Amino acid sequence: MPTFNVHLYREMRLPFLGVEADTPEQAAKMVAEYPSEKAASYEDCESVTLAALVDLAGDKDYSQSVTIDLDPVTTAAQELYEALAHFERAHRQWAQDHATFHKESNTAENTELYVIYKKACAALAKARGESLPEAVIPQHQTTTNS
Secondary structure, rough: OEEEEEEEEEEEEEOOOOOOOOOOOHHHHHHHHHHHHHHOEEEEEOEEEEEEEEEHHHHHHOOEEEEEEOOOHHHHHHHHHHHHHHHHHHHHHHHHHHHHHHHHOOOOOHOOOHHHHHHHHHHHHHHOOOOOHHHHHOOOOOOHHH
């Protein structure tokens, strides 16, 4: 039976005390750049085990090393992000191809598809760290029938 060296990647709590910043968000972003050893301590918070890097013992060039994903939610989140980004691009292209519909209809922005699109854009903006989700949502011009 082979022997392996396993490097586990797990969430943990790293308290950084006395951080001076203008806002909580600024403090969090500053501390995110700190090395782990700068923390006051480290605590296992019974959190998620993310992955494991598994090396075959004695494999000097690490050619048989593998990374095992142990958190399917993280993998799903990446796949969802990619799907939303694809949906965003496809909807933008559809909107360009159907610009006449948007100009002639006063209900274009109230369709279920557009509402879903706006939610997808907001989620993507949040994932990208953009502050204003509205900035990524194209504003379709609508006219009212008088």
